Amino acid sequence: MRWWRSRAASPAAREAARRKVTLRTAAADMRRLPFPDARFDAVVCADNSLPHLLTEQDVHVALTEMRRVLRPGGQLLVSSRPYDDLLRNRPASTPPQVHRPTDGGERTVTFQLWHWHWHWHWHWHWHWHWHWHEDGEHYDLEHCQLLPTDGEWRVKVRRTAYWALGQDRLAGLVANARFVDPEWRCRRRPASSSRYSWRTPARR
Numbered sequence: 001m002r003w004w005r006s007r008a009a010s011p012a013a014r015e016a017a018r019r020k021v022t023l024r025t026a027a028a029d030m031r032r033l034p035f036p037d038a039r040f041d042a043v044v045c046a047d048n049s050l051p052h053l054l055t056e057q058d059v060h061v062a063l064t065e066m067r068r069v070l071r072p073g074g075q076l077l078v079s080s081r082p083y084d085d086l087l088r089n090r091p092a093s094t095p096p097q098v099h100r101p102t103d104g105g106e107r108t109v110t111f112q113l114w115h116w117h118w119h120w121h122w123h124w125h126w127h128w129h130w131h132w133h134e135d136g137e138h139y140d141l142e143h144c145q146l147l148p149t150d151g152e153w154r155v156k157v158r159r160t161a162y163w164a165l166g167q168d169r170l171a172g173l174v175a176n177a178r179f180v181d182p183e184w185r186c187r188r189r190p191a192s193s194s195r196y197s198w199r200t201p202a203r204r
Contacts, residue, residue: 030062038071045078051162054138056173059163063177070204076179078202082186083164087136090116109146109153114139137164174202 016023028034030045031053043066053059066076096111117138138161145156165173167184174182179202 031058031065033065033069035069037068039069040074041071042075042077043070045076048080048162050078050170051080051083051165052160054161054163059165059173060177063174063179067177067179067204072204074204076174076202076204078170078174080165080170084166087164087166090114090139106148108148111144113142113144115142138162139164179203 013023013025026034030049045062045066050059050062053062063076070076092114094112094114096109098107098109100107117140140159140161143158143160145158146153147156148154171182171184182202
């Protein structure tokens with residue numbers, strides 16, 4: 001397995017260096033963790049990372065890997081969006097947020113566009129019809145950032161996809177990976193309901 005330093009891990013590495021603490025950082029596929037068995041007391045899968053995996057098989061493989069690297073009695077902590085609420089409304093976007101750097105630089109604006117998946121479905125009502133139906137769980141996300149450039153705004157877009165895992169579905173997947181005692185806790189973040197964080201701690 002090839003290891004490389006990730007941009008996401010860089011702030012943690014800088015903070016560790018400031019505190020004179022040795023910290024090994026790496027980026028890896030959560031379905032193939034490059035660590036030996038029973039290595040950690042806790043695994044944290046944060047910031048809606050797990051729903052990036054779009055199939056039940058991939059999620060199961062990732063959770064099984066997390067269990068493998070946990071010591072007996074170790075804890076798994078998974079945080080995600082409040083998808084039960086979001087699936088009821090299927091929002092098309094998030095409210096814009098304005099950011100201003102602490103060094104006094106120019107402000108930027110960010111927002112997200114959500115495109116829920118649809119598919120054709122045959123329906124019988126005296127004769128066959130085609131109907132659009134939502135698949136109910138997956139959506140494509142465009143993260144849009146407005147950047148001031150020479151007196152105008154430049155748009156930077158990053159794209160990804162998510163599986164909107166509700167509480168019951170996620171708890172079932174955690175249990176199928178042989179974790180025990182999953183528990184749901186809710187932590188609210190400011191700005192909008194789409195930024196609630198549901199956390200499910202479970203034990204190996």
